[in-house]
Amino acid sequence: MTAVICETGAQWYPICALADLVPQHVLETELLGVDLAVWRSRAGELNVWHNRCPHRGVRLTLGANLGSELRCAYHGYRFASGTGRCQALPAHPNRSPPASMQVRTLACIEHAGLIWTSLDSAEPPTQWSLPDGPTSDLYPQHIAAPLSQVTTALAQHTWDFGHEVPTDASIVALLQPVNPRHTVIHGVLVGHVETTTLQHLRRAHAASLAGLRRVLEMEAPA
Amino acid sequence: MIRLYDYVLSADCYPVRLLLDFLRLEYERVGVDVYPGREHETEAFRRIHPLRRLPVLNDAGFIVRNTNAILVYLASAYDASGHWYPRADTRRLAETTMWLEFAHDLASTVGAARCHEMFGVDTDFERARSQGHALLHVLDEHLWLAARRGEPWLCEGQQPSIADLACFAQAALCEDGGLSRAAYPAVRRWMDRLRYLPGFQAMPGILAPPLPDIR
Numbered sequence: 369m370t371a372v373i374c375e376t377g378a379q380w381y382p383i384c385a386l387a388d389l390v391p392q393h394v395l396e397t398e399l400l401g402v403d404l405a406v407w408r409s410r411a412g413e414l415n416v417w418h419n420r421c422p423h424r425g426v427r428l429t430l431g432a433n434l435g436s437e438l439r440c441a442y443h444g445y446r447f448a449s450g451t452g453r454c455q456a457l458p459a460h461p462n463r464s465p466p467a468s469m470q471v472r473t474l475a476c477i478e479h480a481g482l483i484w485t486s487l488d489s490a491e492p493p494t495q496w497s498l499p500d501g502p503t504s505d506l507y508p509q510h511i512a513a514p515l516s517q518v519t520t521a522l523a524q525h526t527w528d529f530g531h532e533v534p535t536d537a538s539i540v541a542l543l544q545p546v547n548p549r550h551t552v553i554h555g556v557l558v559g560h561v562e563t564t565t566l567q568h569l570r571r572a573h574a575a576s577l578a579g580l581r582r583v584l585e586m587e588a589p590a
Numbered sequence: 591m592i593r594l595y596d597y598v599l600s601a602d603c604y605p606v607r608l609l610l611d612f613l614r615l616e617y618e619r620v621g622v623d624v625y626p627g628r629e630h631e632t633e634a635f636r637r638i639h640p641l642r643r644l645p646v647l648n649d650a651g652f653i654v655r656n657t658n659a660i661l662v663y664l665a666s667a668y669d670a671s672g673h674w675y676p677r678a679d680t681r682r683l684a685e686t687t688m689w690l691e692f693a694h695d696l697a698s699t700v701g702a703a704r705c706h707e708m709f710g711v712d713t714d715f716e717r718a719r720s721q722g723h724a725l726l727h728v729l730d731e732h733l734w735l736a737a738r739r740g741e742p743w744l745c746e747g748q749q750p751s752i753a754d755l756a757c758f759a760q761a762a763l764c765e766d767g768g769l770s771r772a773a774y775p776a777v778r779r780w781m782d783r784l785r786y787l788p789g790f791q792a793m794p795g796i797l798a799p800p801l802p803d804i805r
Contacts, residue, residue, distance in 0.1 A: 387738070388775060393782050395775060432800030441797060507734050510727075510773030550772070570738060574731050581727075 379489050382482040382542045382554045383416065385505040389483070394438060396429035401547040402487055403427070404474070409449035410435035416485045417452055418472040421445060428471065438471075447471050480556050481505045482542065499538055499558045504566055506539065506555030507574035513584040515543060518551040525580050529572045534561055539573060553577055592617040595638060595646040597624040599708065601701050601763050602657045603645040604793050605693075605755040609661055612755075612789045613668050625709040657697075658690045661752035673749035685745035689753030696725055696760035703767030719769055726774050729761065734776035742783055750784065758784050762796045 383397050389408035396419065397404050403419035405428040419427050421440040430441040437446040437455055444458040445465075452471030457463060476485040477492040481503045484492065511518055522541055529539075537559030544552040555573055557566070594610070596603045596619050610617050622644060623629040630642050639646050639655050647654045647663070654663045665675035676682035700722035705711035732744070743750045744757060761777050771778060784790065785799040792798035 384775065388779070390779055390782075392786060393779055396772065396778065397775070398772065430797060434800075439800065441800075505738075507731055508775070512773075546772075567735075567739060570735055574735065578727065578731065 380477075380484050380486045380493050381544050382484050383544055384483050385508070385554070386478050386481050386483060387505055389414070391435075392433050394429045394431060394433050396427070397544075397552075398546045398550070399485065400487060400545055404485070405429045405431075405438070406476075406483065407433045407438060407449075409433075411449075413449045414476050414478060414483060415449055415452070416474040416476040416483065417447075418474070420472070422454070422469055422471055445469070480540075480558070482554055482556065498540055498556065501558045502560060504557045504561070504570075506557055506570055507577070508544075508555065509553040509574070509577040509581055510546075511551050511553065511581045511584055512549060513551060513587070514548055515545040515551045517584060517587075518543060518553065521580055521584055522553065525576070528576055529569055534559060534565065537561055539569075553580075591650060593620055593648040594618070595620045595622055595644055595648075597622050597630075597644050599794060600624065600644055601704065601759045602643075602697060604759040604763075605657055605752070606645050606647065606660050606664070607791060607793070608755045608759070609664050609674065609752060611791045612674070612787065613664065614789065615664070615668055657756060658694065658752075661690070661756060665752050671749075673747075674752050676745075676747075676751065679747075682745050682747060682751065686751045686753045689744045689751070690756055692725070692729070693753060693756030693760060696722070696729075696757060699725055700760045700764045700767055700769055703769060704763055705767075707767050719767070722764065722767070722769050723773075726761065726764065726769065726771075726777065729757065730774040730776045733780045737776060737779070742780070750787070754780075754784060766795055 381399055383399055383404065384395055384406055388395055389406065395406040397406060405417045405419040407415050417428060419429055421428055421442060423440065423445050424442055426440055426442040428438055428440060432439045436449050439446045446455045447453065448455050452473040454465035454469035457465050474485045475490045475492065476483055479496055480498050537557060540556045540558060542554040544554060546552055557569060561569065592615060594606060594617050629635060630644055635642055645657060645660060647660045654660045662675055666677065669675065672678060676686060699718050702713045703715060703718040703722055706713045706715045741747065744753050745751050758781060762781055765771060790799055
């Protein structure tokens with residue numbers, strides 16, 4: 369068992385786990401200070417959108433994931449999975465929405481059970497530095513501390529997973545710079561483990577990083 | 591006849607209204623003007639609750655006071671399915687009690703911060719907020735681990751309990767008290783699960799579940 373911090377490809381960052389994108393849900397997160405609305409269509413299409421309705425600027429995470437469209441909570445404008453194009457204006461049923469009525473979308477990809485995106489690059493990395501093998505997601509730890517502090521603390525962190533740890537598995541920590549004051553440590557377990565072992569490791573991993581968070585948040589200025 | 595002494599903006603009254611609606615019980619709502627009227631602090635209200643708090647339930651003359659007691663009473667008396675307050679299942683019963691106590695802790699931190707911001711209630715605001723965040727981290731981690739075991743609610747099994755309602759009210763209104771939910775995505779998913787349950791009723795500060803599509 370090893371715990372490694374993974375350097376990610378240029379400007380591509382993990383923002384959530386695939387398992388977090390449940391039906392009827394729109395996940396809210398932030399990457400480098402940009403608010404994002406993340407959802408999965410019924411057909412399995414991934415959407416990472418700017419969290420802003422192009423009509424009146426309301427957060428799309430207040431809206432509804434209808435399966436193949438996201439509907440804004442404010443005026444009911446519906447935006448298509450994939451393109452972010454407005455499909456319908458409820459107040460003007462006979463008018464087709466202008467092409468400019470479109471949510472700003474970001475390129476995204478699923479890798480190792482996590483969803484990755486980039487604010488600048490449409491091309492996902494071709495090489496990943498994660499070890500090969502089956503993956504299980506671990507609890508994402510949200511920490512009110514900047515990326516640099518979290519990186520340093522993580523490198524010095526003493527992991528304690530108890531004793532039922534398979535030797536051929538590894539735990540990878542991947543960092544999401546939320547904004548200048550917040551960071552998420554995403555986690556992936558790579559390797560085959562029994563269900564009960566996985567549950568034990570998930571609890572131990574979450575408890576271990578919660579300890580790291582409490583120390584960092586006490587040190588970080590509020 | 592069930593009568594509920596209620597304040598529409600109270601995070602302590604809301605779980606009771608939720609349960610009454612989920613159980614499809616008819617009730618008479620007696621609105622108490624807590625803010626700005628401070629009607630609950632009058633001598634007249636002392637006869638309804640000696641500690642001058644809400645909520646208070648009067649079921650055909652039987653009086654029950656405070657959120658958790660009312661939830662336990664209503665679920666025990668009126669929920670034939672037995673899942674809201676699982677008296678027959680010792681493990682779920684213990685867990686439900688534990689999370690009801692957790693909801694009480696949320697009320698005295700997250701809820702206190704909200705009462706400070708919305709109603710000018712005197713409290714140590716910074717302390718309420720920081721302790722509230724510590725509890726929300728615990729809640730988020732618990733819900734995430736439970737979901738990965740295939741359990742969607744606070745207590746084991748596949749059905750929600752009254753503890754979900756009590757904790758939901760505090761978590762869903764936390765932003766009124768200046769506590770961001772950004773660090774608690776598992777809490778947001780659990781809130782959506784509850785919002786989509788048939789019979790869910792919203793309140794000011796909490797969005798109604800999405801309506802069927804408007805075409």
